[in-house]
Amino acid sequence: MYTEKVMEHFRNPRNMGEMSDADGVGTVGNPVCGDLMTIYIRVRDDRIADVKFKTFGCGAAIATSSMITELAKGKTLEEALKITRGDVAESLGGLPPVKMHCSNLAADGLHAAIEDYLKKREAKR
Amino acid sequence: MKMRLLRVYMDHTAGMPVDDRVLESMMPYFTQNYGNPSSTHSLGNEARRAIDEARAKVAELIGAEKKEEVIFTSGGTESNNLAIKGAAYRKKEKGNHIITSSIEHMSVMNTCKYLNKQGFKVTYLPVDKYGIVDIEALKKKITAKTALVSIMYANGEIGTLEPIKEIGEVAHSKGAIFHVDAVAAAGQVQVNVQDENIDLLSLSSNDMYGPRGLGALYKKTGTPILPIMQGGGQERGLRSGTENLPGIVGMGKAAELAKTEMKTEAERVSNLRDAFIKGVLDNIAESHLNGHPTERLPNNINVRFSYIEGESLILSLDMEGVACSSGSACTSKTLEPSHVLLAIGLAHEDAHGSLLFTLGKQNAKEDVKYVLGLLPRIVRRLRAISPLTPKELVT
Numbered sequence: 001m002y003t004e005k006v007m008e009h010f011r012n013p014r015n016m017g018e019m020s021d022a023d024g025v026g027t028v029g030n031p032v033c034g035d036l037m038t039i040y041i042r043v044r045d046d047r048i049a050d051v052k053f054k055t056f057g058c059g060a061a062i063a064t065s066s067m068i069t070e071l072a073k074g075k076t077l078e079e080a081l082k083i084t085r086g087d088v089a090e091s092l093g094g095l096p097p098v099k100m101h102c103s104n105l106a107a108d109g110l111h112a113a114i115e116d117y118l119k120k121r122e123a124k125r
Numbered sequence: 126m127k128m129r130l131l132r133v134y135m136d137h138t139a140g141m142p143v144d145d146r147v148l149e150s151m152m153p154y155f156t157q158n159y160g161n162p163s164s165t166h167s168l169g170n171e172a173r174r175a176i177d178e179a180r181a182k183v184a185e186l187i188g189a190e191k192k193e194e195v196i197f198t199s200g201g202t203e204s205n206n207l208a209i210k211g212a213a214y215r216k217k218e219k220g221n222h223i224i225t226s227s228i229e230h231m232s233v234m235n236t237c238k239y240l241n242k243q244g245f246k247v248t249y250l251p252v253d254k255y256g257i258v259d260i261e262a263l264k265k266k267i268t269a270k271t272a273l274v275s276i277m278y279a280n281g282e283i284g285t286l287e288p289i290k291e292i293g294e295v296a297h298s299k300g301a302i303f304h305v306d307a308v309a310a311a312g313q314v315q316v317n318v319q320d321e322n323i324d325l326l327s328l329s330s331n332d333m334y335g336p337r338g339l340g341a342l343y344k345k346t347g348t349p350i351l352p353i354m355q356g357g358g359q360e361r362g363l364r365s366g367t368e369n370l371p372g373i374v375g376m377g378k379a380a381e382l383a384k385t386e387m388k389t390e391a392e393r394v395s396n397l398r399d400a401f402i403k404g405v406l407d408n409i410a411e412s413h414l415n416g417h418p419t420e421r422l423p424n425n426i427n428v429r430f431s432y433i434e435g436e437s438l439i440l441s442l443d444m445e446g447v448a449c450s451s452g453s454a455c456t457s458k459t460l461e462p463s464h465v466l467l468a469i470g471l472a473h474e475d476a477h478g479s480l481l482f483t484l485g486k487q488n489a490k491e492d493v494k495y496v497l498g499l500l501p502r503i504v505r506r507l508r509a510i511s512p513l514t515p516k517e518l519v520t
Binding site: 002007033034054062 | 433434436437440453462473474509510512513
């Protein structure tokens with residue numbers, strides 16, 4: 001059902017955990033649907049210096065969360081906002097069609113975290 | 126994908142291995158005794174004899190009065206379709222009302238939904254938190270216009286056994302036909318169609334270690350149903366199509382073995398079941414049993430773990446060589462959590478975290494020990510990843 005790459009990220013998720021002093025936090029999904037994801041980012045000089053995640057959900061939800069943290073780390077905010085759901089799925093060698101919509105939320109989670117950061121920055125000014 | 130090493134198979138409701146003795150009994154009917162039971166010659170006679178023998182064995186397993194009351198079909202789904210559509214169409218003049226429960230198998234649920242579109246009225250009875258059908262609701266809803274009551278003998282997902290005899294009494298009090306889906310129950314617990322007021326009963330061969338693609342419908346003499354398949358009039362006009370001779374022989378053998386071995390096996394397996402359930406509830410915080418603690422199929426274990434999701438549990442167990450199922454939306458084709466778990470009152474997020482282990486002949490004490498050894502670690506790991514887990518459970 002899943003590619004080896006998905007299973008590898010499921011087994012050994014990268015950057016899993018919380019970030020107490022995050023600059024931006026994005027939560028997407030809903031436990032009612034079976035997927036809930038929180039992405040935390042630390043921003044330095046408009047770059048994602050660190051990123052962490054916590055996820056409730058299926059194998060695909062956990063693997064895409066892990067993958068997005070790898071894709072986002074070190075990117076400028078502008079670059080990170082351009083990462084799509086398709087990019088995440090592709091980096092994992094593909095996802096089962098049924099999982100493309102419900103569990104492939106990681107890009108949305110990252111974008112939500114960046115927007116949260118931008119909003120907070122705006123408020124400080 | 127590579128096949129992982131399978132150490133423990135606990136998904137018998139999804140599929141069972143065929144018993145070696147069953148397979149052996151089938152073999153001659155592929156290449157030597159391949160006659161058509163409708164033929165007049167000797168080879169045809171031998172096929173007819175073999176089918177009659179199998180029919181008698183199935184009849185005996187369920188306590189039917191005569192072997193002629195057994196109709197072979199292609200499986201549980203066809204049996205349920207034939208029973209429900211066949212009875213509803215045949216009894217239309219009595220009334221167009223059907224009563225069923227909210228935890229039936231999809232082959233009952235969707236057949237009722239289909240009949241609803243054809244103009245029948247369907248009542249779905251509620252169940253309590255254990256999954257037991259509300260008999261008081263049945264008494265309130267049943268009328269002289271009720272043509273059919275269809276309730277499962279046992280629920281294959283949460284294992285709950287239904288008060289069939291009582292339900293049958295209520296159905297008959299208003300002249301309704303009583304159909305029972307016994308696919309999950311037959312071969313696990315003693316079913317007796319005569320004692321339990323059953324008019325129609327669905328069976329599946331694979332659910333008792335027989336071959337797939339085979340099932341049966343018991344039809345009590347005098348119960349009126351219409352066929353849903355038109356053709357050469359096999360199975361006394363109720364199921365046209367050349368008989369699946371090796372399959373029928375196999376199902377007969379499976380029924381014979383179930384009849385003789387069921388009691389001992391049910392006792393053995395229910396001990397494993399109880400040890401498994403106790404091991405989970407004692408050792409994993411915020412784990413819960415789904416279904417009834419005692420009125421339960423001997424091979425059924427359905428547990429749920431708060432804050433995590435079933436598919437990731439299945440994958441984690443699969444990596445350690447354990448095969449099981451879940452009622453989570455993430456493992457279903459419809460992306461909806463199991464209707465059974467929702468019907469017993471679970472919130473969606475709780476239904477997502479349930480795991481189903483169904484035991485079989487091949488499972489031993491060591492298997493239970495192995496799985497119980499893995500589960501706490503797997504649950505802890507997934508809870509550490511989940512944002513829903515309360516802090517005190519992670520540390």
